[in-house]
Amino acid sequence: MKKLINRPGDYVDQALDGLVAAHPAMIRTGTAGRVIARAEGARKGKVGVVSGGGFGHLPLFCGYVGQGLLDACSVGNVFEGPNVQSCIDAIKAADGGAGVLKLFGNYGGDRMNFEMASEMLDFEGIETTTVLGTDDIASAAPEEAQKRRGVAGILYAYKIAGAIAERGAALAEVTEVTARANARVRTIGVALAPCQVPGAERPTFTLPEGEIELGMGIHGEPGIWRTQMMPADQLADEMLNRLLADLPADAGGKVSVLVNSLGATPVEELFILYRRVRERLDQEGLQIVQPMIGPYVTSMEMAGASISLFHLDEQLEDLLRDPADCPFWSVRR
Template sequence: MKKLINGVPDVVDESLDGFARAHGDIITVSHDPRFVARADAPVQGKVGLVSGGGSGHEPLHAGFVGRGMLDAAVPGEVFTSPTPMPIVEATKAVDGGAGVLHIVKNYTGDVLNFETAADLVGAEGITVRAVVTNDDVAVQDSLYTAGRRGVAGTVLVEKIAGAAAERGDDLDGVTAIAEKVNANVRSIGVALAAGTVPHAGEPGFDLADDEVEFGVGIHGEPGRERIKLEPADALTDRMMAAVLDDLPFSSGDSVLLFVNGMGGTPLSELYIVFRRAAQILDDRGITLSRSLVGSLVTSLEMQGASISVLKLDDELTDLWDAPVNTAALRWGV
């Protein structure tokens, strides 16, 4: 295993130390308990947004803390859910009196620990709602979930719900927007090679040189099938068919197309995938209205990519375009 680390037990905390030094104008970091919050938190009168999960998916979630997006993120150890107490303290730290929304990816540990935290802060008088993201069309159930997994579409939920909170929507309104985005986004991923979890010291799974995992999860969970490596266009065709036929998307729809890298994929390859995905939208009469390309929901250094498609309306488009100022997404400021 070759990694730019010092000791395995120190990976998350040392990474957060560097993150805090690099982005101290946007965020603050608490180590005990461990969470990242907006530098100006709590914002009085604004709904607070909190997300989190295992580390190793950076910039998700800490990279999306800031004005117009999340108020706090709670990172666990690599690929390990955070425990309830850091979630409790993060929720309390960003409560501005208007309630807090938890955005939770559909993994059993995340769901249970966020539910426990919500109960604990609720006993202290803080109103909490939760939206569980489940945009992955690859599998209905996996080793980690009951139902579909929450993957890259979570970024779109966080951005659009964050904009709704920033414009002053109440807790019910922000929750409804988050649920609307989650209901209208679909994602699928493909892996060419696995990442290596530091405490394991070896790749999470093995693929032959001519194999890919179609429908892989963001922790390296198995997907729909293991298939032979194909050219980028053929793989993109498979991914887009799985996504577009699931909602389903239809001619006349306006969409946001998000091509995400898993951590070890060059940006040039992501644009090759985006190019083909955009052609498919054109062929189906679907309008490519907004776009996002980059490695934003990673799986350490996994080679691969995911595609997310979100059906837009005027309100969701306006909220997507609204200003955001985070370490990983920034526009309109």
């Protein structure tokens, strides 16, 4: 596969170099340069919001460092969790003395490394709490929702955590509201073509011509249903049927919708999907607030899309509308 790289081993670091060169509000920091943090530093007295994860999903994770979003983010290698030192460095970079919320996807490596980092930071008096992104409905049944993986919908949890922390809430409240936001996000993905890890000899999976895979993870982990390619409207319906069959207990009448490209799928096709999503949600009597359509959470050159529904309540809607600003997402009141 053709890639615009120099050496596979330099993939992450050179991309991060370019990211901060282009966006001076972000800096690279940490022992091994594997932390992206806000250039202005942690604000004293504000709860810090930190994330982390494997690389290859830009703008996720570290692209969302900015006002009203993340304060710092640790960066692993391609599809591998960040190492423990980067997690320690990121938490420290986000710490303004009021504690730090660790908000990351529910993956084994990420969990272990953030856990070890907090154990070590306990000795330094930095209080931390954890909320795990668990929005991928294809990764576990509703009865085991806590086992689900985090995919594109974690973006909504970032927004809520960042907003309530900016408003000056204490760590316990930031954690509780963010956990509630996460529990009200549902995502499902569809893959049309695979991606390839730099340095690997083959793509992470193969799909026969004319077939698609529903429920695929953002690392190319197999989905739940493999099926024939179908028109966009039919696919949107299929995905929405799954999402609407899995509502949070107290879902109201308002949702935010994220129609996301996994990398190679163009925005044109996302709008074709969104057009149908809008029709369907209108029929369901659901009002859409602040829709997002674009490449927000990708898997390098994987082709496909994901749809996320964020079931709002009054407070979450208000927080969603709060100002936020990073290179890949900004919200203005």
